[in-house]
């Protein structure tokens with residue numbers, strides 16, 4: 001066969017079902033895409049105006065409206081952005097996968113930063129056909145002398161273009177909703193979706209229900225309601241978004257009050273967060289956000305955090321594990337990263353080295369913040385420790401790098417009621433026991449032993465969270481030579497009284513027999529030693545190793561068996 005070159009053509013009838021059914025897992029994505037396009041249209045116009053390539057009136061106020069109408073089964077998305085000329089409709093709408101957003105960024109990349117453009121792949125618009133039978137575009141370009149264009153398509157495979165009656169700059173997308181998608185006409189449902197994706201969109205966003213106004217007034221009761229309704233409508237409507245979220249402000253300009261109220265607003269959590277980290281970097285990637293340390297419940301497993309990821313102020317998803325290291329999922333926060341390599345459906349990431357860089361940057365920032373608190377606000381750090389220690393320990397177990405960064409600022413509350421790092425503790429107790437850490441897990445249960453320790457001027461640390469048995473086993477592998485023993489597992493030499501009168505062989509045999517019988521264990525080893533003077537008459541010791549093994553398997557056992 002002779003050599004032939006050519007370009008492969010796409011048959012829309014075949015590709016369409018794929019876009020409709022497979023590209024977007026959730027139907028409500030259509031509204032995310034269409035409002036994102038409206039936002040892009042405004043961003044573009046703003047940019048052109050700022051470099052003198054577009055003229056817009058002084059009284060211009062950028063806004064986006066979503067109008068639902070149950071009577072007509074329509075949803076309209078209206079913007080006063082850049083609009084499209086006839087040629088642009090032909091290029092960007094009639095050709096699937098031609099992105100005006102991408103073209104725009106290419107064209108202006110030297111003149112401005114690419115900021116805030118959301119679109120990329122040139123497919124989003126077609127998500128409208130997931131929910132609409134017929135889609136109509138009416139659009140008027142900002143360009144002088146432009147004529148308004150109307151574009152209508154029923155299946156998304158064939159279209160009709162004509163002149164439009166639109167007489168204001170911008171674009172109106174009208175969706176005639178399909179039978180199986182009428183739920184989106186509900187104002188509450190629509191509000192919920194808009195709030196989810198666009199709470200922080202950079203331009204004012206309004207939701208209106210135009211069906212309501214035409215409801216016939218039947219009797220007096222209804223009339224009163226209707227008047228109430230009218231009154232409500234006369235108040236100036238408020239946009240449902242906050243166009244300048246706190247994370248975009250410079251950290252030095254934000255007050256504690258602002259951080260706290262932002263937290264309450266976003267997470268509906270009325271407990272004050274302990275502290276927060278404001279992420280703010282432009283280079284080598286653009287990353288902005290605020291991470292909050294919530295007041296944790298002690299059983300950290302039940303404490304689900306929430307980290308909301310945004311892409312140019314549009315919500316992407318919660319708790320994306322590629323970007324946020326797993327142990328940070330206990331935190332609450334918002335992260336906006338316009339450099340994220342989102343995949344076509346914008347719900348997932350295309351995994352690449354970039355994403356892991358972002359993730360380790362976040363880990364580093366968290367460790368830095370903890371170190372700064374430790375260095376500069378030691379008292380607060382101690383105070384927070386009860387809440388943050390499960391989180392820090394979990395992080396150490398999960399991320400080697402995190403452990404390396406924070407290992408010297410892990411502290412322990414001691415039986416003397418102060419806090420010490422492992423190093424401090426070992427240093428100040430080295431004369432009584434070298435490289436050995438005694439700990440307690442339950443002050444009541446181990447009260448006698450604690451008393452014995454105190455009588456002999458000894459000190460133990462308190463380990464009271466679920467994660468501790470793992471954490472100390474982990475530390476024993478990292479800090480060579482250091483051993484942890486629960487206060488009731490091992491008799492420290494400094495508690496033994498070697499000068500006290502010892503028992504003879506017959507007495508020892510008698511004791512051995514007695515204990516073997518009582519414990520019902522022939523193999524029991526009995527050793528007789530004397531305790532130093534104390535109000536404590538004697539103690540039972542439990543092997544550290546076997547107890548710890550039991551505890552760890554208990555913690556995992558339940559999950560493994562189910």
Ligand code: ADP
Pocket residue numbers: 033037038040041079081082083084092093098099100101102118119120121122123124125126170171
């Ligand atoms: P993308 O946003 O990824 O570029 P879309 O399929 O969402 O792809 O949209 C295709 C193109 O259609 C956009 O890039 C833009 O040029 C044009 N477009 C869509 N909606 C609007 C709008 N509301 N105003 C102006 N242009 C629009």
Ligand code: MG
Pocket residue numbers: 033036037118119120122123124125
């Ligand atoms: Mg788009």
